Amino acid sequence: MSMRFDWYQSETKVVITVLLKGAIEKNYDVKIEAQKVHMTADGHELLLHLLHPIVVERSSHKAYATKVEITLAKETGVRWENLEQKAEPVQVLSTRQAKNWDRLVSEEEKIDEKEAKGEAALNQLFKKIYSSSSPEVQKAMNKSFSESGGTVLSTNWNEVCKEKVTVKPPEGTEFREWEK
Incomplete structure (x- = not known):
């Protein structure tokens, strides 16, 4: 069974967000290669042939409560038109809804706050107070x-x-x- 995912990019990195509740309990595994990302988790699989090469040593992944975030370091600052080598058909692009990036960042912050515990949660609270003061x-x-x-x-x-x-x-x- 394939996994649902989304992605965005900056000048230096590509971030792939794979929606998967309880990734650690599902024994998730991520293999990152120069132009390929392969993720598995108890019967789920995601295989991506990347459009451009990445720097494997500076790339990473991290599991959260509802997702796995894979951060890929771009080899060059080129803007990727697509995540994968094969281009999406034009009609699919036109039917996609625009992303509300502010809402996505806000949701990420809420998830990070919920996952923080103990001293980390306290430090996060102080950072939030400080930055908004x-x-x-x-x-x-x-x-x-x-x-x-x-x-x-x-x-x-x-x-x-x-x-x-x-x-x-x-x-x-x-x-x-x-x-x-």
């Missing part, structure tokens, strides 16, 4: 984190700008200066 909030976060040795993270610039942020270790622990 004003310059004042970013300054407050940087100053409080660096001056406190990573024990305080404040978003209040009016409070942080007045004086040095003191170290506040977690309850039950003590802070010690590094001995020179």
Whole structure:
């Protein structure tokens, strides 16, 4: 049985998204060659003869909850008209719906957030807060984190700008200066 997939490209890479729930449990396997990608997973198969050569050493794949993402490093910055060597018929191209790339990126971010756990999820949350904050909030976060040795993270610039942020270790622990 074949697998459903989609792809997009940048100047330096081609990304193939294969829709496959529980890829790890389905023993997925990806083989990447200079002009071929072959993926299998418990009775499913995807074989692509690529339009242009890629750099195998800089290419990779990763499994997520609902998909496998295969990232191929382009050998040259040429724009690919098609993913595979044989061109699609013109009538198929005209009936395809336009992709809403903003929605696709938003869905990717939601999936990444759901898959993150523990400290990774916390770091992801901090990155999101930082990237969507004003310059004042970013300054407050940087100053409080660096001056406190990573024990305080404040978003209040009016409070942080007045004086040095003191170290506040977690309850039950003590802070010690590094001995020179």
